[in-house]
Amino acid sequence: MEIFEQLHQQNFITQKQLDKIKQQQPVSVHWDIRTLLYLGILLITTALSIIVYKNIDTIGHTAILIAIGIACAACFMYCFKKTNRYQHAKVESPNILFDYILLSGCLLLLTFIGYLQYEYNVFGNRWGLAVFIPMVILFFCAYYFDHIGVLSIAITNFAAWLGITVTPLQILKQNNFGDTHLISTGIILGAALIIFSIITQQKNIKAHFAFTYKNFGVNILFIALLSAMFNYDNIYLVWFLIIMAVAYLLFNNAVKQNAFYFFVITVLYAYIALCYVVIELLTSVGGDMGVIYLGLIYFIGSGIGLIRLLMYYNKKLKDDAGI
């Protein structure tokens, strides 16, 4: 508080303002309680699934399916009853529990349909349908109830429908990016998501969803392009040029929109591509000490160069959020 007294003495703030600053305000435990609530819900849902898993022989599949179905339906009924009217703009959720109940409902829905397919083979060999139906419902929920978390699950399902795993932790582990089909799908999906994020913003339909679309899109696109470059090493320079072209477009876009996050990831992905090309070129020259030194100097120089570039653009992109 000393600082404010000094500011008061220097006539920056009035006595009234000083008093208001000094006056003790009630401590807000809003996020603390919400975190506990979320933890509780997480514990119960996990516990329930373990109980079901352990007792599957005694309870019987039909009973479990019915129970999950009822719980899921209850969640959705609550949401439909409580929800505010749909608008293209952002809609605030009616109360605190709403978001959690909607999320639980959507997760239960996925379990329900997965279970149905696994145990009773309802969709037969049309596996795609078992992913497609929940995907449509999820997208509908995300838009109708305005929930970004559900939207992320929906996009993940969309990718799964196309055959790609895109959950952040598994994106590199689970996918065999040596697969030509997967690479082309990834490129198309990534590009489509980016384009869709632009449309979302231009048409102003849930414009705050644009970031989520673009985030998935940019990451999927770059990872697919990079694996294409690693994979087809006879024409890697062509892929390098494509990556640079994409990076250039996204770079300009990020600078224009003051989007620090996209700016940084674009620069870093492009840097990975550049490093790969430099290493490829150096190894094709030969493996003596001189080349290794050249490589080391390249990494040091490029690292420092990129630092300078980032600092330059940090100034150029106006830091709106805070000094």
Added chain:
Amino acid sequence: MMQAYKYKNLYSKLVQQKASEAFETESIDAETYKKILEAHASELYTPNFFIRIALGLLTVIAVLFSGVLVWFISGASNDYAFVALFIFLSIACYTILELLINAKQYYNAGLDNVLMSCSIIFLIAAFLTEDYANNDLITSAVMILFCLWLCIRFTDGFMAMLAYVSLYIFIFLLCVKFGVAGKAIAPFILMIASAIVYMVANGLLKKERLLFYHFSCKAVQLLALILFYASANYFAVNEAGTQFFSAHINMPAVLAMIYWILTFLIPVAYILYGLMKKDLLFIRTGIVLFIISIITIHYYYQLLPVEIDMLIGGLILIVISYLLIKYLRTPKHGFTFKNINPNKKDLLNAEALIIAQVFGKSNNKQKGFEFGGGSSGGGGATGNY
């Protein structure tokens, strides 16, 4: 002055922060806030959050490959040469850090943090390359001093925490030296040490001369609360006992009882103290540690299957938070469930506009950047991801 930064810059930065907080809680109006900012321009260089991460990563790359380059050029091959190499790299990192900060006043810019850490890592590597007698004790002792110096010099909270961790390890290693006797008293000595560190930090917090170390003191206090608990946690004591003390004597029942009591008493005491003093630091730490205590007891005694415990725990949590939400709807006993300012987003946007107005223009003029007309277009309405 011992700080690497100019006093005026540090002071202005602090004023900016405090004014920002006051503005966000709507204690001061936009005009006042703007006036304060205008009078307190700071030259400290702290870029955007994401840029900082990227700068840190790139610094790691540059330092790593520079290290390899120096290694190749020097041709170091035996242990002594490596010790010399590591010391050289450590000093090099520190020197570059000083020079950069002197020139550009980098402050939590990512690259200064990485250079600081690299300097420490190289120094530790230099110490641990060779196996001397009491090597670990000496290393931790040197680390206490070095991290403390870095904290003082660069007003860095993370370094303050590292210095404290080094002290903790130092005391622990001393106890290990005493064998069985040390095993029995180590937890208590470590607890006393943590309590003293907490008190000292508390005392330092009140010193006006140490205004810029406020954050460092707070960081150390948080760590002290955690390590105080960790020193007495039954699992930690038991595991450390079998790992570090060669004697495989079972813990006496009385002592085990004491540790179990402490394992639960400390978090509860934190929570109660926090409620009394309206100190969220204590409440939050207490809750997290209490959960850890429950996991600890579950590790040793499984009265019920895990899923039943989880179910009960989850139900209790939901009931408690539901009751609290109802109870604190109107502020009671100095606590409230209200999200202090619901229109925070508007305030943040307004704040961004003010900051851009005050600092954006002057910066641009200095450096002569031309913005081609669109300069006001992005004035805060777009998401800053």
